[in-house]
Amino acid sequence: MMDDYENKEKVETKNNLNEDNFRKKKSSQQQMQSLLEPVGKNINAVAKIQQSTKKILEPLQPMLQMQTNSSLMRDMYKRQIEASSSAFIRKQIEEMSNILKKTFIKNFDTGVISEAARMMMREISEAIQRIKIPDISAEHKQEIIEAYKAWGIYGWTIDPEASIKAFSYNPGDKKTADNIALKRYSKEKMEQIFEMIRESKRVKKLDFEEAVFDYQHKQYKSCALILFSLIDALLIRLQKKSNLDGKRRKVGLGAVNAAQKRTETDLNTELFFTHMFCTNLFVCLGKVFEGGKDFKNQPDVINRNFLGHGMMTKQVRKKDCIQLFLLYYNTLELLDMIY
Known part of the structure; x- marks a missing residue:
């Protein structure tokens, strides 16, 4: 019996050692x-x-x-x-x-x-x-500025991924400008632009996603209305309360003019690209937000007043929405430059 107990104790000790x-x-x-x-x-x-x-x-x-x-x-x-x-x-x-x-x-x-x-x-x-920077003459600078103005008048603002030379020549007329620009905007390219806009901390996400949804489902009129409201909101936010003297912030074309004045004071527009960027952007904003002039003549570029007041007889097209997505992107960029 004792031997059995000692054997059992040895086995338990061995097991304990193994566990340790x-x-x-x-x-x-x-x-x-x-x-x-x-x-x-x-x-x-x-x-x-x-x-x-x-x-x-x-x-x-x-x-x-x-x-x-x-x-x-x-x-x-x-x-x-x-x-x-x-x-x-x-x-x-x-x-x-x-x-x-x-x-x-x-x-x-x-x-x-x-x-x-x-x-x-x-x-x-x-x-x-290491980038080699060539020089530019004052005369050529002015030619490029005029080209950027022309693109803005036709409703086109800077493509964030296009070559710097894309807007450096005057397309001559609206039809040519549209044909050149629209070649860039495939479905994949628009997705890239949507992603770039989504990355902005100032984008109003729910409204923007609704505009994208409408665009993808060919509901171009509702898409354009949302984008105009988003752009208008950015222009309102660009107005300093300290400059209002107790007055309300402006909307529409008044907001465009107020934002342009702030840009002239808050940004160094003597830098050539800043000058080009702001010239193109504000010419385009002025065009799409210009007054309806009693709505007698239909606009050749999408217009916020004609659309918002139900006075457009033309259909809102895919091209109009592409222009407004770009305009929204560039207005967001302006806010980033100022703030």
Whole structure:
């Protein structure tokens, strides 16, 4: 009986030792995993930062490789980079910010992350500095300004992803302008523009998504009405309360004029691209918000007063909505420039 008890005790002791060893092994594995996990996260974060840097630098490559005698000056190129890539770069930086937040783990050295971010900014800065900037004559500047005015009169504002040269020549007439512009706007291209608008922190999301839905379902009149209300709201917000002297903020064409005055005081319009951008934008805004003049003659460009007061006899077309989506995008950009 005693021998049976001793054997049983030996077996239990052995089992207890095995359990202790198992627990110690498991604990060691967990400790090792806890040590390796932040390392993995840091490595992953660095890799994502490097990928983001590559994506940001891609739009600059054509400019870095370009050898040109074209008469476009420094601020045009800088603004082209900003206009074509600003929303994309913001998105990349937001993604990197989220990565960094997740990666900053207590009691772990994150210096490698900071170094990767510094390298990214240095690469972007060096890439921009390597762009060769040709000069431009005063006469050619004026020609380009007049071309941008013409595009605005025909209802077209700057395409955020088009070449900087797209508006630098006068199309001559509205039909030519429409034919040239509409070739750019495939279904895929419009989706890109929608995504760029969605990324703006000032977009009124519910109304905008309703406008997109109406556009996609060929309900162009309701789409245009929503877009006009969104643009009007931005123009109202652009008016400083301190400049109102107790008066109400203006709407429609009055809001356009008030926003233009603020732009002239709050932005450096001596910079050539800023001048081009604002000239094109406000000529277009003035055209689509101009008064109905007793509604005697139908407008050749979509008009807020004719549409809003039920005085349009023409159908609202897909082209009209494309123009208004672009106008909304560029008015959002103006707010970003001012604020």
